Amino acid sequence: MSGSNKEVENPASSEGEAKKEKPKTQIYLFFGSQTGTSEGICSALSSHFKSTGLVPEVVDLEDWDEDTHEEWSEKIRDPDSLSLFFMATYGEGEPTDNAQEFVKRLKEGDGFEGVNFGVFGLGNTQYEFYNAMGKLVNEKLESNGGVRVVEYGMGDDDKNLEEDYEQWKEEKLLPAVTKMFGTTSSSASSGKPENEVKVAMGSSSSTSSTPNPSSKYLWDAVPCKVGKNRELLQDTLSDANSTRHVEVTMPKSVKYYTADNAGVLAPNDSAIVAKMAAKVNQKLSDSFTLSSSSGRIPFPSPCTVEECFSFYCDLTTPPRRSELKNLANYCQPGLTKDTLLRFATKEGKEAFESKILSPYVGWGQLLTDLCKDVDLSLEDVINLLPRMQPRYYTISSSSKVHPSSMHLTVAVTKGVNTATSKPYAGLCSSHIAESSKLRVFVKDSTFRLPDDSKPIIMIGPGTGFAPMRAFLQERVARKAKGRNVLFFGCRREKEDFIYKDEIEAWESSKNVEVHKAFSREGKEKVYVQHLLSKESALVKELLELGASIYICGGTKMGKDVVDAIKKSVGEDVVKQLTADKRLVQELWA
Ligand SMILES: Cc1cc2nc3c(=O)[nH]c(=O)nc-3n(C[C@H](O)[C@H](O)[C@H](O)COP(=O)(O)O)c2cc1C
Structure with missing residues (x-):
């Protein structure tokens, strides 16, 4: 495997001729990216460096794996090169999909001695493990013998990540680059850059090109027909809200596991x-x-x-x-x-x-x-232009019960732009709500069911109920013996209690015990975290029986729920549960 997403090809070591023609990479720009932000930063930075006469190379960390580790390690240990890592954090402080293998090698430790490096972390303070990946990569590169040439920087997507990045670039990165490579000429800056990707009009099929790892999903997404599509809210008038239940029929080639994620591409x-x-x-x-x-x-x-x-x-x-x-x-x-x-x-x-x-x-x-x-x-x-980014939805059906269709539970985003006073609608959610065909692909999720004998505790208010619905369908179909306990929340029973009929049917057939929090019905606001605190004895009892806990919904709710569980069972137990993957969260900011 050649192993690099090259902007500039490296010299082929055996060919003296090639050495003369191809300039040696001076700055490697590695990105760990899920939704394209760090990738976009790298490609703009690459253009900037090119315009100052430097030789950058943008590398998708997907390319760094067991087979290519040695090759990359040798390249970046070149004392005349600088390696910059742009690392986003996901899940519970985890690397992006494309950086998993690289982070594994970095934790193992070999191959980073003498590497000149700089790290910028991309994260969001709404999450418990803020910028965990940026911090880890920055620390590990140093403890493995690397030389920090650029001070660590990080950006907060909850506020203004771009501003954080620009400040780091101006104050830390560019001065360090100038120091390392001397004053660079800006002669090329006025000209049009050489395009990396070439276009030939016509449908020549003789190309031997392979997908960029970071946009491979564009190949994976297949057109699927939409079957049922119904409104889940009882009252859609109050503030123009809408939550749709959509059933997507897949071709045979597409398979999913219960509670996986569906990536959806919405057209412009x-x-x-x-x-x-x-x-x-x-x-x-x-x-x-x-x-x-x-x-x-x-x-x-x-x-x-x-x-x-x-x-x-x-x-x-x-x-x-x-x-x-x-x-x-x-x-x-x-x-x-x-x-x-x-x-x-x-x-x-x-x-x-x-x-x-x-x-x-x-x-x-x-x-x-x-x-x-x-x-x-x-x-x-x-x-x-940046690539079209998919939007992810947790599949709300069981693949055992619905092997040829996946169900999506989609809150349709609507609002009014305060700058223009014009109404807007979310590109993907409105597309899903209105279309008879969707381009869809499947992505693994961290939500996996335990043994049928073990209890599960599900905390899924609003559309956070999506994976819990999938779990319930699956557990009922498998006649699982373990108890199913659900904490569900919404504003009002008669307004936004989604899947009310299904939940109540499972409740009356004793397939699930449901604790409901209607936040706007009483004098005091009641949320799922309050019910969890109230049911602390039940949570303890189920955990002793080996229960797994699943939390899905907004980051604020996730944090409050974990705090409530910590109060009931102690911080150490929660730490252990998380490490054992018995407490799993899928949260959105
Ligand atoms: C589902 C999800 C989980 C996330 N988890 C974390 C997290 O645990 N810690 C953190 O600092 N940021 C977290 N983030 C924020 C991203 O890291 C941040 O938005 C980053 O800019 C994304 O960069 P990318 O577009 O290159 O993937 C999360 C974002 C999403 C959508």
């Missing part, structure tokens, strides 16, 4: 897709083929311009400031270029927030409205 709005095609002077039906010097391509091809702008490029999310700087490299000198460059500076931050971020101006609108005068080819745009 067709009007903006058409505008983008016109912007790059292509017809929607034109097809093209991708290639790149590394052999890795960012999305399936051959494909049509329509597919590319509908499913593979994110046209909806606003760009980051650092990405605007990159876009400016594609502009001729003039007002647009100056504006983009100004947005990317400290002084232009407020203007960027009021003109781009607050009104939620996505990439599509930016390129077709605000950058009308900027001449961009299809190839330029594919290299500039």
Whole structure:
């Protein structure tokens, strides 16, 4: 396995000729990313370094595994190179999927002696294990003999991660890079960068390209038909809320485990897709083929311009400031270029927030409205735009009971943009609510049922009930002997008690014991954590019988629930339960 997502190829050691042609990598940019933020940071940073004459290489940590460990270790121990790690944290302080193997090798310890490194952690203070991965990688690289060349930095996605990153970049990273590599020339900064991914119009099928690991899901997502689709809220009028129960029929090739996650790709709005095609002077039906010097391509091809702008490029999310700087490299000198460059500076931050971020101006609108005068080819745009990110939903059905369909429980996001006073709807949740076809793929989850004899305690208020519904279906079908205890919560019994009929049927057939918290029915607000405190003796009793605890819902609820359990059974027990994977959480901020 060649093992790298190269932007610049390394010299082939046996070929003297190649050595002369290919510049040696000076800065490795490794990313551990789940939803693309650290990957986006690396690619913008790579463009920046290139523009100053340095030779960077962006590497997906997916490429660092048992087979490639030695190869990477040798590369990054080159004393003339610097390795930067951009690490996001997930789950209970765990690495992203693509960084699992790398973190395993790092914990084992060998192969990092003398590595010049810097780490930036990406996290969110709403989670208990804030930036655990960034901190771990930073500490382990040092304790394994690495040399910290750039001070550790981290960003908080609950506040302003981009600002944290920009500050770290300006104050810590760039001075350290200048110190290590000397003053770098900025001669290349005014020119258009060389595109890594190449586009050939037509449907040549002779390419031998393989997927970029970080966007492999774009190959995995398959079109599925939607069967039943019904409203779960009894009262949808009060504040225009809606929660849908959607049944997705899968082709035979798609399998899932009970309570896995479904990744859903929602297409961009067709009007903006058409505008983008016109912007790059292509017809929607034109097809093209991708290639790149590394052999890795960012999305399936051959494909049509329509597919590319509908499913593979994110046209909806606003760009980051650092990405605007990159876009400016594609502009001729003039007002647009100056504006983009100004947005990317400290002084232009407020203007960027009021003109781009607050009104939620996505990439599509930016390129077709605000950058009308900027001449961009299809190839330029594919290299500039971030990939479409999937949204994940915990599957709310059992694969034993429903082997050929997966059920989704989806709260439809709606609101009014305070900057523009215009209503908005979440791209993916409204797509799921309204479509007869969805592009879906399956992703492993941390929720796994224990032995049928063991009790389970499920805490799932609101749509957090999704995996619990899957568990209940499965346990009932398996006639599991272990007790099923559910803590469910919502506002009011007659308003948003989702799956009320199913829960009550399981309750009356003695398949589940339910503790319900209706937060807005009494004088005092009652939440699931209050019920858990009240039922402390029951929780202890079930834990003694070997129960597993599952928590799903918002981060605030998760924290309060874990605190309530800590109060009942003590911190050490909770620590042990977590280590044994008998206390598992899937939370969203
Ligand atoms: C399901 C989920 C779990 C998360 N868990 C944590 C966590 O335990 N600790 C933390 O600091 N941040 C956590 N985060 C926040 C992400 O690390 C943060 O948003 C980061 O910017 C994502 O980077 P990426 O887009 O490159 O994956 C979590 C985010 C999600 C969606």
